[in-house]
Amino acid sequence: MTRRIAVVGAGMAAARFAQQTLAHAPVGEVQLTLFGHEPHAPYNRALLADVLTGRYRPESIALPTGGADIRHGCEVVALDPRARTLRTATGESVSYDTLVLATGANPVLPPIRNLHSTVGTGLKEGVHAFRTLADCVRLAEAAANATRAVVVGGGVLGVSAARALAALGLPVEIVHQAPHLMERHLDEEAGQTVRRALLAMGAAVYTENRARALHGAEGVTGLELAGGHVLDTDLVVLACGVRPRSALAKAAGLTVRRGVVVDDTLATSAPDVYAIGDCAEHRGTVHGLSGPAWEQADVLAGRLSGARPHAVHTGSRVLARLSAGAIEIAAFGDVTDADRDTDVLRLTDATRGSYKKLVMRDDRLVGAILVGDLATVGDLTHAYEREEPLPPDPLHLLTTQGAHQ
Amino acid sequence: MTLPDMTSAPPPPVDTHCPYCSLQCGMRLRPVEPARAGAPGVEIVERPDFPVNRGALCGKGHSAAELLSSRHRLTAPLVREGGTLRETTWPRALDRAASVLEKTATRYGRDAVGVFGGGGLTNEKAYLLGKFARVALRTANIDYNGRFCMSSAAAAHRAAFGLDRGLPFPMEDVARTGCVILVGSNLADTMPPALRYLREQQAAGGRLIVVDPRRTRTAEPADLHLQPVPGTDLALALGLLHLVIADGHVDEDFIATRTTGFERARASAMAHWPERVERITGVPVAQQRKAVELFTEAGTGMVLTARGPEQQSKGVDTVGAWINLCLATGRAGRPLSGYGCLTGQGNGQGGREHGQKADQLPGYRSITDPAARAHVGEVWGIDPDDLPGPGRSAYELLDTLGTDGGVRSLLLMGSNPVVSAPNAEHITERLRSLDSLVVCDVVLSETARLADVVLPSAQWAEEDGTMTNLEGRVILRHAAVAPPEGVRTDLYTLHELAARLGCEKGFPADAEEVFEELRQASAGGDADYSGITYDRVRKQDGVFWPCPDGEEGTPRLFLDRFATPDGRARFADVSHRPAAEVPDADFPLHLTTGRVLAQYQSGAQTRRTPELNRAAPGPFVELHPRLARRIGVGEGDLLAVTSRRGRALAPARLSGAIRPDTVFMPFHWAGPGRANTLTNPALDPVSRMPEFKVCAVRVEKAPAEATETAEAAETAEATGMVEVAETVETAKTAGESS
The missing domain is CATH 2.40.40.20 (Barwin-like endoglucanases)
Known part of the structure; x- marks a missing residue:
């Protein structure tokens, strides 16, 4: 008998789950439907910054879905796990045998005065989130007519957005609360290296600064910082992180903490309801990255297609990896060197704008950063993933000089 | 003027080809007085006029004559008696072989008799072996070691282009193309004379990219060497296609007019963005970019794969992904551009075209296609309904040897699975558990040592026969010396066995006679040899198939259209998946x-x-x-x-x-x-x-x-x-x- 699998969400996790499930399930055994609130078929969110620069056409970043039935522009507004039905915004009730929540995340809106439009519920004109393809298309149009831009947030997304806007020729400023850029992944020196690279592209960075208010009546004319200084701008991009979309699950009575709580089989607290990707909280962790989302999608697809019925997800080794034009960054693990038990190896080449660091505890690699020169990134990430003991002179993980000795 | 003394003049040298790899280098065998008893009666000299190798030979080719006189040659049939192989006469050995095969068929059914061939056999042997299985033994279970060689590239080739010929162009084109991506081939070691084409290509300003987990002698001089984790070539190919799309190197016109299926291929490439591919393959993004830059800035380009990407549990998809790269950039079906497979064994190409593959009939016909069955049935003079259907693939055939429902007695020709099959200890056990094993070989190989009957075969310089090299060029090997006494040709063996199994006719022992029938059987098939004759091969340095009767051969394929029903090449819809076995704590x-x-x-x-x-x-x-x-x-x-x-x-x-x-x-x-x-x-x-x-x-x-x-x-x-x-x-x- 055909099993009906309904997937709420049509983002990256949903697309991967669909493609993997349909690739492995016996033909005709599974009927799989994606319900997505966005008006497009699934696309690769990791490429949005380069949709903004014009490198990709919006329609060319579509992801494979293995022939799943895709209902885009169709928001799911309610679940009834006991009756095994979901309800869409248009009032349609749909029955399922298995439900997968892949609702993703929403951008976090920072507490900035005058952020919202005075008419309607959206953001003020000139203010943009940077999460969806629609955001990206609107932002590209706005950027074409803007004179200066400010990006609020200096994490991976903020750096990526700033570089893309700079590549379009706009003067850009980044306002970031923390002491240095990408503080979740980089140490201070790496953050400084990235800052210099951004500056060379035409993007200035103000760290330890908080945005307080927007100026301008109709559109934006400036962004006021907590210290009172006003940055003149007519375009503001918000890149302040994301928060799991879990309201639907919560309303249906599922256990939700920061995200929808799942076990190692990706099962939620309701029978035959699973959650994967940015909306899921696994072993206390919510990721918001495509890598872990796809690992979860693969495990669940293995189980539900029957290809790997005993597959489990025990967590992801997270790698922050950003290629933003000339800026190349890879970082993972614990990169601070405050701990006295760790050994640290650093290579800095200011003229080439590269900074590299290994953090080791005993003979194990616990964290690393590469900025600028990523020639050894393959070996480095494999060393991290494999958890193998390092040789006494792990310089080869930082430089390819003498790699063949 | 006096006439030369014909009786004392040495016989003229014989033009032939090397017994080893798929290049099938031309060589000349010059008769000599043996320096010692049992030494070869010929020496190998250059044959500079043959285009593929222009005289050059590697160490294997140079020393090939040693094989003719080797004291390790089998020179009499052997049969097992009381656990020991003992010499016997040909009639006795043939009687024994035929009777064990027949006994098994009677007791367990026809499919309990299996046939296992090899990619080194001539076209004539491959053809006759396939016919022997289907007509004399009437078993479905025939396959060959070529399954371990190029079957993945063959399947991907057919899916994309509608036709499987290793290279769609002669080797000489490789020297003239702008960029070569060589994937998983160490041709400096495996087919050394081919290296010259890469050297010439680079000397003329062309670029060479080698993909291999090892920095081999082939990779060393490359402009770029990508060193992926084994089993991740598929992700790498998809990643390069991603960058081709992202960086605007897609040939829109070519895709629109000469291909189908790009949308899905593009979607799959979008799921393999460079940073993700870097994580899977270990190949840094910068190197991926460099590869795409080199490949696309040259006006022409080729991707050539060998066993590296092909011998994987996702080999077909992997080759498909590399073909996609060619199609997206318009590097196919155009002069000096395209995808090719560097076939391994001497007759890897011809061996798969003429019926020793479980699912194929001569002329590269499908055994499940009613029209193909009707055609071949007519040539063979049998009712198409009496032709068996598809049998088990090579490993599956070997894996079930001696088991209930499996093959109980096996005829093996030109293969040594004790060494060459995967999971070889298990396969050796399976071979030992057979009721009977009949082996035709030149020497007492590790597999022949397990046999109940061993039939000594004539080899390369001792018999006539055609081979089809990696270019799809049908070449002719000539007999230059007589086989040692006590040795017979495999065609003779099949002729005699068939007769003992009740097929007095239809199994000629003469190679050219077999080839004449092969021509008819292949006529109208994908691999159409009907226009090829021994004489023509001799005159033209080989003839490229397809060559229908009355037409010229085809050195270059697909220039006007691909061999699919609509003439368009088909993009493969493929996605990366891990190897069947990935390292873990126990096997790291x-x-x-x-x-x-x-x-x-x-x-x-x-x-x-x-x-x-x-x-x-x-x-x-x-x-x-x-x-x-x-x-x-x-x-x-x-x-x-x-x-x-x-x-x-x-x-x-x-x-x-x-x-x-x-x-x-x-x-x-x-x-x-x-x-x-x-x-x-x-x-x-x-x-x-x-x-x-x-x-x-x-x-x-x-x-x-x-x-x-x-x-x-x-x-x-x-x-x-x-x-x-x-x-x-x-x-x-x-x-x-x-």
Whole structure:
């Protein structure tokens, strides 16, 4: 008998789950439907910054879905796990045998005065989130007519957005609360290296600064910082992180903490309801990255297609990896060197704008950063993933000089 | 003027081709007075006018004449009596072979008799062997070691282009193309004369990119060497396609007018963005970008694959992804551009075209196609309904030997699966459990030693026959010397066996006669040979198929249209997946297998050529010095390499040219150092190709007792030729006394 699998969400996790499930399930055994609130078929969110620069056409970043039935522009507004039905915004009730929540995340809106439009519920004109393809298309149009831009947030997304806007020729400023850029992944020196690279592209960075208010009546004319200084701008991009979309699950009575709580089989607290990707909280962790989302999608697809019925997800080794034009960054693990038990190896080449660091505890690699020169990134990430003991002179993980000795 | 004395003039030299790889280099055999008793009566000299190698030969080719006189040749049929192989006469051996095959068919049904062929057999032998299985034995179960060779590329080729010919262009085009991406080929070792084309290509300003987990002699001079984790070539190809799209190198016109299926291929490429591909393959994004830059800035380009990407449980998809790269950039179906497979075995190409593959009939026809069955049935003079259907693929056939519902008696010709099959210990057990094994071979190979009947075969310079090289060029080998007394051609053997099985007609022992029938059987098929004759091959330095009767051959395919029904090439809809076995805590390293310069395949020929055996006397484990330090081993230490299937022992050879997470073993040897004891028989779902190129292993210093075993074996290996000779000698003595 055909099993009906309904997937709420049509983002990256949903697309991967669909493609993997349909690739492995016996033909005709599974009927799989994606319900997505966005008006497009699934696309690769990791490429949005380069949709903004014009490198990709919006329609060319579509992801494979293995022939799943895709209902885009169709928001799911309610679940009834006991009756095994979901309800869409248009009032349609749909029955399922298995439900997968892949609702993703929403951008976090920072507490900035005058952020919202005075008419309607959206953001003020000139203010943009940077999460969806629609955001990206609107932002590209706005950027074409803007004179200066400010990006609020200096994490991976903020750096990526700033570089893309700079590549379009706009003067850009980044306002970031923390002491240095990408503080979740980089140490201070790496953050400084990235800052210099951004500056060379035409993007200035103000760290330890908080945005307080927007100026301008109709559109934006400036962004006021907590210290009172006003940055003149007519375009503001918000890149302040994301928060799991879990309201639907919560309303249906599922256990939700920061995200929808799942076990190692990706099962939620309701029978035959699973959650994967940015909306899921696994072993206390919510990721918001495509890598872990796809690992979860693969495990669940293995189980539900029957290809790997005993597959489990025990967590992801997270790698922050950003290629933003000339800026190349890879970082993972614990990169601070405050701990006295760790050994640290650093290579800095200011003229080439590269900074590299290994953090080791005993003979194990616990964290690393590469900025600028990523020639050894393959070996480095494999060393991290494999958890193998390092040789006494792990310089080869930082430089390819003498790699063949 | 006086007439030359015809009686004392030496006979003229004979133009022929090398007995080894798929280049099928031209060579000339000049009769000489043997320097010693049993020495070859010919010497090999250059044949500069043959276009593929223009006279050049590698060490294997140069020393090939040694094989003719080798004291390891079988010179009389052997039959097993009381557990020992003893010499006998041809009629007795043939009677015995025919009777065991017939007995099995009677007792267990026709499909309980199996046939296993080889990619080194001539077209005539391959054709007649296939016919023998279907007509004389009427079994569905025939397959061959070519399944382990190029079946993945063949399937991908057909899916994309509607036709499978290794190269759609002559080798000479390789020297003139703008950029070559060579994926998983170490041709500097495996087909050395082909290296010249790459050297010329680079000298003319062309770029060479080599993809290989090892920095081989082929990779060394490349403009760019990408060194992916074994088993991740598919992700790499998809990643390069991603960058082609992202950076605007897509040939929109070509895609619109000459292909179908781009949308899905593009979507799949979008799921393999560079940073993700870097994580999977270990190839840095910057190198991926460089590869795309080199490939697209040249006006023309080729992707050539070999066993690296093909011998994987996703080999078909992997080749499909590389073909996609060619199609998206318009590097196919145009002069000096395209995708090609560097076939391995001497007749890997022809061997798969004429019916020794489980699912195919001559002319590259499908055995399930009613029209194909009708055509071949007519040529063979039988009712198409009497033709069996498709049988088991090579590994599946071997895996079920001696089991209920499996093959109980096997006729094996030109193959040595004890050494060359994956999971070889298990396959050896299966071979031992057969009711009967009949082997046709030149020497007493490791597999022949298990046989109940061994029929000594004539070899390359002793018989006529055509081969089809990697270019799809049909070439002709001429007999230059007579086979040793007591040796017969395989065609003779099939002729005699067929007669004993009730088929007096239809199995000629004369090669050209067989070829004439092959022409008819192939007429109208994909691999149409109907216009090719021995005479024409002689006059034209080979003829490229397809060559329908009355037409010219086809050196270059697809320039006007692809061979699909609508004339368009088809993009493959493929996605990366991991190898069937990935490293874990118990088996933390990748093993990849391959070849060395001085040996060929299972070594049946080269291990018996002293000069080659001195150059490459035994197995070894290549590993990175950092890995060696980590596990505490040094150069030359005996290592135990263990996989889920078994353990192999071989000395360490340290090299910075290999990834530190991977070890390499060549697979030419039997005994404790047999690499295929370890390999994983996970099969590609389409081609049924086993995953020779990647499995998970543990490597450690061999324990003391293992060292003794290996030393004993090493001594046996070094004196292996003596041992083989002794076995036959014993048999001879026994034969004489009986």
